[in-house]
Amino acid sequence: MIKCAIVEDAEKEIKVLKNTIQGDNRFSLYTRIINAENWSEVMSDNRFDLLFVDVELGKHNVFELLKMLAYKPVVVVISNYPKYAMQAFEYDVVHYIQKPIKAEHALTAIERAYKRIALKEHKPIPDSFFLQTGRNKYQQLLFNDITHVNAEGEYIKFNLAEEKPVMVYQRLKHIIPELPSSIFLQVHRSVVVNTKFIKSIDGSNITLTSGDEVTIGASYKKQLISLINR
Numbered sequence: 001m002i003k004c005a006i007v008e009d010a011e012k013e014i015k016v017l018k019n020t021i022q023g024d025n026r027f028s029l030y031t032r033i034i035n036a037e038n039w040s041e042v043m044s045d046n047r048f049d050l051l052f053v054d055v056e057l058g059k060h061n062v063f064e065l066l067k068m069l070a071y072k073p074v075v076v077v078i079s080n081y082p083k084y085a086m087q088a089f090e091y092d093v094v095h096y097i098q099k100p101i102k103a104e105h106a107l108t109a110i111e112r113a114y115k116r117i118a119l120k121e122h123k124p125i126p127d128s129f130f131l132q133t134g135r136n137k138y139q140q141l142l143f144n145d146i147t148h149v150n151a152e153g154e155y156i157k158f159n160l161a162e163e164k165p166v167m168v169y170q171r172l173k174h175i176i177p178e179l180p181s182s183i184f185l186q187v188h189r190s191v192v193v194n195t196k197f198i199k200s201i202d203g204s205n206i207t208l209t210s211g212d213e214v215t216i217g218a219s220y221k222k223q224l225i226s227l228i229n230r
Helices: 011-022 039-045 062-066 082-090 103-121 172-178 218-229
Strands: 002-007 027-029 050-054 074-079 095-098 128-134 137-142 146-152 155-160 166-169 184-188 191-194 198-202 205-208 213-215
Touching: 002 011, 002 103, 011 027, 011 103, 050 062, 050 103, 074 082, 074 103, 082 095, 095 103, 128 166, 146 172, 184 213, 184 218, 191 213
Parallel strands: 002 027, 002 050, 050 074, 074 095
Antiparallel strands: 128 137, 146 155, 146 191, 155 166, 184 191, 198 205, 205 213
């Protein structure tokens, strides 16, 4: 999971960024908002993959502070002023957002950041994982066989393309990190779909190639549209 943080002092901008980032299970958002007062403390105790930064941080230009770090995080710049655009791209930021931030701007930024970080890491994506189905019992599931995963009370059901579903006593939120975010997307608080099996989307409904229909939660729709358009 990509660890990221917001370096900003405008509440309106923070709210848009938080809502966008927290709706994407590829990212883990640091709970504190970083400002001029806590920059040194937070940065000495943490290493972030991605930072959303306002250029003007108190009396400092944030690029001066970034150059002092022992590592180079991927950076999305947020600013009221176009004059910082050149400096931002000289630092090789992944995206530049001029305030006020709109949700679609934030979505574009996190997609670009994800691609940049994935390219840097060159991590091979596993093709399967072992699911614990009972005491000392495990079953291997191929990711490409899973059409969608849905919560049913205290259980979750793995729906498979060619076999019967597999039910396990587990919470959906605990299994989501095991599913590659490159092909799986949460579309409802109780449903994750394998995007390879999406046949069509009509309003708030997804039809899968298996014929199953899934409802898209309102808070997940923007992320799905962003995935389709990228």
